[in-house]
Amino acid sequence: MKQVRQLLAIIMLSVASIILLSACGTNQESSGGKDITINILQGKVENNTQFKQIAAQYEKSHPHIKVVITSVGGGTDYLSTLKTRMSAGDEPTIFSVAGPAEVSQFRTKITDVSDTKAAKLALPGTLDAVKEGNKVLGLPFNLEGYGFVYNKKIFREAGIDAAKLTTYDKLLAAVKTLNAQKKQLGLKGVFSLPGQETWVMTNHLGNVFIAPDFNGNVKTAYTSKKLPFTREKEYKRMLDLENDYSASNVMQTDYSQQVSQYFGLGQVAMIQQGDWIYQTVAQIDKKFAADGIGMIPIPVDGYAGKMPVGVPNYWAVNSTRPKKEQQAAKDFLDWLYTTAQGKKDVVDLLHFVPAYKGFSGMKMQDPLSEAVFQHTQTKQTTGWVFAGYPVSWEADNLGPDVQKYLSKVMSWNDLVTDAKQAWANLQSTK
Numbered sequence: 001m002k003q004v005r006q007l008l009a010i011i012m013l014s015v016a017s018i019i020l021l022s023a024c025g026t027n028q029e030s031s032g033g034k035d036i037t038i039n040i041l042q043g044k045v046e047n048n049t050q051f052k053q054i055a056a057q058y059e060k061s062h063p064h065i066k067v068v069i070t071s072v073g074g075g076t077d078y079l080s081t082l083k084t085r086m087s088a089g090d091e092p093t094i095f096s097v098a099g100p101a102e103v104s105q106f107r108t109k110i111t112d113v114s115d116t117k118a119a120k121l122a123l124p125g126t127l128d129a130v131k132e133g134n135k136v137l138g139l140p141f142n143l144e145g146y147g148f149v150y151n152k153k154i155f156r157e158a159g160i161d162a163a164k165l166t167t168y169d170k171l172l173a174a175v176k177t178l179n180a181q182k183k184q185l186g187l188k189g190v191f192s193l194p195g196q197e198t199w200v201m202t203n204h205l206g207n208v209f210i211a212p213d214f215n216g217n218v219k220t221a222y223t224s225k226k227l228p229f230t231r232e233k234e235y236k237r238m239l240d241l242e243n244d245y246s247a248s249n250v251m252q253t254d255y256s257q258q259v260s261q262y263f264g265l266g267q268v269a270m271i272q273q274g275d276w277i278y279q280t281v282a283q284i285d286k287k288f289a290a291d292g293i294g295m296i297p298i299p300v301d302g303y304a305g306k307m308p309v310g311v312p313n314y315w316a317v318n319s320t321r322p323k324k325e326q327q328a329a330k331d332f333l334d335w336l337y338t339t340a341q342g343k344k345d346v347v348d349l350l351h352f353v354p355a356y357k358g359f360s361g362m363k364m365q366d367p368l369s370e371a372v373f374q375h376t377q378t379k380q381t382t383g384w385v386f387a388g389y390p391v392s393w394e395a396d397n398l399g400p401d402v403q404k405y406l407s408k409v410m411s412w413n414d415l416v417t418d419a420k421q422a423w424a425n426l427q428s429t430k
Contacts (some may be wrong), residue, residue, distance in 0.1 A: 031164060036328045037066045041085065041092035042077035043172045043313065044141070045071045051348045057345070065328055066251040067271035078331050082106075092323050093329045096313040099129045102221045103137050103316070110137045111319035116330050129218045138314025139333055142352035145309040145372035145381070146204055146274030147297045154185055154269045158311070162296050166304040166404055168237065175245050178282075189247025190269050192262035195406050196254040196400030201239060203386040205272060206398065208223050208298050209309055211295020216383025218310075225305070227423035232416050234284060236303060242272060251407055260284060272298065274384040275368035280353055283368075295371040296413045303382055308374040310384030311355055390426035 027123050037199050042051070042392040048071035055067035070092070072081045079102070082095055086109060097103050097290060103110065113119055114136040119127065148165075158178050165171045179191045194200055211229040221388050222260035242251055247268050259277050262268045264284040275295065282289035290351040297307040316330045336342040346352045347362045353372045354362075375381050386394070404410035 006249075011430045033396050036064060036325055037065065037068060038094060038325065038329050038332055039070070039092045040067045041070045041072065041082060042094075042096040042315075043071070043073045044276070044407070045073040045277055047071070047350055050279075050345075051210075053349060054336070054342075055388070057341070058335065061341075065332070067332065079105075089245075091318055091320060093318055093325050094333070095316050095318065097130075097138055098304075098313055099218055099386060101389065103130055103314075103393050104161075104315065105391065107137075107350050108203040109318050109320055110316045111326055112136060113139055113317055113323075113330060113333075115313075117334045118356060121338060121358055123241060123355050126355045129311065133262055137198060138316045140311040141313045141315065142311070142346070142350070142354035143355045143372060143376060144276060144312045144353065145295075145307045146272070147295050147307050147371075148270045149263065149273050149277065149293055149295045149368065150270035151263070152292050152294055154266070157185060157271075165296055168234075168299045168301070172300050173239065175241060179245055184314055185269070186259055186266065187247075187269060188267045189244040191215055191242045191245040191247070192253060192268045192271050192403040194251040194253045194255050195250035195403060196252070198394065198402060200255070200258075201273060201402050202394050202398045203389075204274070204308075205239060205242075205298070206235060206394075206402075207384055207386045208300055208382075209238075211308070211385045212300070212303070213386050214388075216385065218383065218385045218388040220388070221385035221387035225382060225424065225427045227420050229416060231300075231418055232412075236281050236412050239402070239406075240299065251403065264288075274372045275353070275366075275372050276352075278366040291368065293367055295368050297375075297380075300382075303317045305381050306382045307372065308384060308424055309372055309376055309381040310387075390423055390430075393422055393426055394426065 012424055040051070042053075048069065051071065055069050058067055059065060072078045073308065078096075085091060086106070090301050091109070095106075097106060097110075109142065112135040114134065116139065118139050121137045126143070128137055130136060132278060132376070150162055152162075158179060158181050159173045164175055175190050178185070178187070182189075210221075210227070213228040213230055214224060231288045246253075247262050253262075258271055259273060259280050263271045264281050266288075278289055286321045297305060300306070317326055319326070321329075336346065337354075338358065343359055345353070345356055347359065351365050351369050353364065353376065362382055364373045401410055401415045401418055405415050
């Protein structure tokens with residue numbers, strides 16, 4: 001009888017253990033699995049600190065998820081880093097792509113995110129660059145805009161109303177006024193052009209004068225077999241203006257010097273940059289960043305008062321990662337752009353202009369983001385097509401050629417010829 005009781009006790013203990021283990025397994029599965037790591041690789045180094053704060057916040061409310069942020073840029077080639085990690089098997093769960101050209105490069109590693117809440121709330125047109133039929137291959141980071149970021153005090157002391165600089169001639173007159181008063185205003189130059197940063201002069205300034213050939217549509221540019229370049233003379237005129245009235249030797253100036261030294265310290269009146277520089281300027285002088293700067297569009301014939309606004313990057317989810325990890329990545333992105341806390345972080349912490357519906361009533365946190373937001377709200381914008389440039393065209397052709405032109409070792413006519421020929425050659429191999 002004693003043996004029977006012992007046998008029954010063993011059986012009951014075993015059954016209880018099975019039930020307990022089953023319950024634990026159910027709980028783990030319903031929470032999406034314990035200890036899932038979302039590795040994020042992205043190129044906006046200026047927001048590295050803020051993204052890490054958001055990751056820590058998310059981990060606190062989602063204890064079964066770990067979010068690792070790696071930000072690459074600021075002199076390090078993001079695409080090279082991404083390619084290296086992909087080929088080495090050290091693949092991120094989420095990575096950033098800039099548009100159709102980069103989506104094409106990594107297409108075998110990108111999963112469809114059309115089933116996310118964020119995709120359904122994306123503003124009209126913001127997904128065009130990453131659509132493939134009914135599939136959505138990326139979620140917008142945000143909207144960004146660029147133009148001439150100017151020092152309000154310097155403009156005021158020189159008697160210049162920034163809002164009235166809507167044509168090239170008006171801008172030229174203002175530049176000459178500022179240049180004539182350089183000494184009194186304590187300026188080293190009217191502009192600071194960073195000749196070491198080709199993207200400022202080609203992706204951004206170039207886009208202003210190339211986009212009209214493609215109606216501001218990145219996909220149209222991406223599929224075009226030729227570069228019309230009908231506004232190349234306007235492009236040259238604006239590049240020359242910035243170069244001629246720039247502080248120091250432009251070919252010895254980089255992004256950090258342009259933003260932190262020349263503009264941040266009040267040594268130039270304005271620079272060609274975008275809303276993303278706010279955080280850097282604020283680190284130098286919070287009051288100046290909050291109250292002393294503004295941004296106006298780069299004047300283009302026929303597009304007075306319109307600012308280039310677009311999506312700088314898209315979040316891509318890696319299709320080769322485990323399914324639970326992919327779902328966790330989608331959940332994180334949905335949280336960021338659709339929940340109350342996530343949306344607050346997007347606007348207040350990242351200073352992003354949202355590319356999604358559901359942000360009405362939220363105030364932009366700095367004057368540069370507000371300028372972009374207002375131009376977007378009033379539909380006074382033009383498109384970005386530089387993410388549709390042929391792969392390597394900017395890096396191998398237009399970028400180096402612009403630097404050669406500024407260094408006076410290449411004529412503008414040769415630059416235009418080379419740009420058109422290189423575009424056609426690269427597009428013919430697609």
